[in-house]
Amino acid sequence: MAPRGKDLSLEQKQMIIKLNESGLSSRKNSEIIGISPNSIQKIVRRNAERSSMENRERQGRNRLVGERGDRVLSRLVKKNRRQTLSDLTDKFYESVPQKVFYRTVRRRLKEQKYQRCSVLKKITISKPNRQNRVLWCRSKLGWTVEENWSQEFPASKWILQEDNCPVHQSRQTVEWKTTNRIPTLTWPSQSPDINIIENVRRTIKIRLENRLDKI
Known part of the structure; x- marks a missing residue:
């Protein structure tokens, strides 16, 4: 027997028609081809009605969301590119009369060439470090x-600037810097935005880019 639901090949269908035209019954035809008598009868009937052994073209289910829905979905995405698929589906459901699931929304987004991406986790500043930043900045206002x-x-000396990571603030490190008389600049933790060296590096980068043809 042929697997259930599997389409027959063109050669099998042609053989069914020839055996039927030779006068064999559907049951005998079924034994030779290896498929059920009902399938044999369907192919014979189809060939008699439409002069074709091929199945009709499958249309599939109608789309729940039409062109208007696609335009609505596109506008929702452009308003906020960082929203999740679940949130987007909820907003889209409020804008169209049909009930749609997230899988439908995902397929529509793929058709419109939108790609999924993971949002990078934002590194927040801890509360104690926020307070230390404010105190440090206020002490330098004047x-x-x-x-x-x-x-x-x-101008005649140098000073060490560190970012206060744990290895820089360990007891052994602090004692070594004190013993070797290493001057250290007091600096709040998690504060690269107020580090002047970032601006200096940008200036150096721009100048180097302008001199690439001479390097």
Whole structure:
């Protein structure tokens, strides 16, 4: 017997028609081909009615969402590219009369060439570090270059700036810097945005890019 639901090949269908035209019954035909008598009768009937052994073209289920729904979905995506598929499906369901599932929305997005991506996790600043940042910045509000920053960064000496990660603040590290008289700049943790070296690096990068033809 042929597997249930599997379409027969053209050669099998042609053999069924020839055996039927030779006068064999559907049951005898079934024994030779290896499929059920009902399938034999369907193919013979189809050939007699339509002069064709092929199945009708399958139309499939009608789309739940038409062109208008696709335009609505596109506008919702453009309003907020960072929303999840679940949130987008809920908003889309409020805008169209048909009930749609997230799988339908996902297929429509794929047809419109939208790609899924994972949102990078935002690194938040802890509450103690936020307070330390505010205190540090407020303590420097009245500073001037001549009276204060020049003392903090003397021209004739150097000073070490660190980002306060645990290895920099360990007891062994602090003792070593004290013993070797390493001057360290006080700096709040998680504060790369107020680090002047970031701006200096950008300036260096721009200047190097302008000199690529000379390097």
